[in-house]
Amino acid sequence: MEILGLVCNEMVSSKAICYEDQKTFEMLKTIDEKPISMQIFGSEPESMGKAAVVVSKLCDILDINMGCPAPKVVKNGDGSKLLTDLDLARAVIREVVKNSSKPVTLKIRKGWSNENIVHKEISKIAEEEGVKAIIVHGRTRQEFYSRTS
Numbered sequence: 410m411e412i413l414g415l416v417c418n419e420m421v422s423s424k425a426i427c428y429e430d431q432k433t434f435e436m437l438k439t440i441d442e443k444p445i446s447m448q449i450f451g452s453e454p455e456s457m458g459k460a461a462v463v464v465s466k467l468c469d470i471l472d473i474n475m476g477c478p479a480p481k482v483v484k485n486g487d488g489s490k491l492l493t494d495l496d497l498a499r500a501v502i503r504e505v506v507k508n509s510s511k512p513v514t515l516k517i518r519k520g521w522s523n524e525n526i527v528h529k530e531i532s533k534i535a536e537e538e539g540v541k542a543i544i545v546h547g548r549t550r551q552e553f554y555s556r557t558s
């Protein structure tokens with residue numbers, strides 16, 4: 410028997426959770442491994458707070474995605490784009506922590522670009538807002554998944 414330390418799901422959209430999108434709920438409900446960390450993304454503090462209420466009931470750890478570089482995500486201001494607006498990032502974190510019934514963690518990148526390295530600033534904000542752990546993808550958004558910078 411294999412014992413897993415922690416299972417993580419693929420990020421789900423906070424807006425999709427708010428719209429009660431059934432496909433999104435299926436993504437969350439098909440996982441029955443424990444302990445499980447579920448990840449949400451979004452840049453509207455209100456929808457992130459609402460999603461936190463719902464998703465935190467289904468998991469052991471609630472993770473916020475501020476690392477995704479995908480164009481379709483960042484064009485809405487979500488994922489790694491939040492690293493360019495730390496006040497908004499703080500507001501998002503605050504709503505999630507306030508509304509989650511489980512410990513909240515945060516996934517970040519180093520920053521948006523080499524001209525915008527903010528991992529220390531965002532980590533300080535996260536700590537102040539009650540985030541329990543930070544997961545750092547040690548690239549900028551500009552670097553996507555490249556092996557060299």
Ligand SMILES: Cc1cc2nc3c(=O)[nH]c(=O)nc-3n(C[C@H](O)[C@H](O)[C@H](O)COP(=O)(O)O)c2cc1C
Pocket residue numbers: 418419420448474476516546554
């Ligand atoms: C196809 C794909 C999907 C990913 N989905 C997620 C995700 O939903 N949430 C997340 O935090 N990271 C996601 N990642 C990022 C990885 O978790 C990881 O941070 C990244 O690949 C860096 O690891 P590496 O240096 O080993 O490549 C994804 C990466 C890839 C390539």
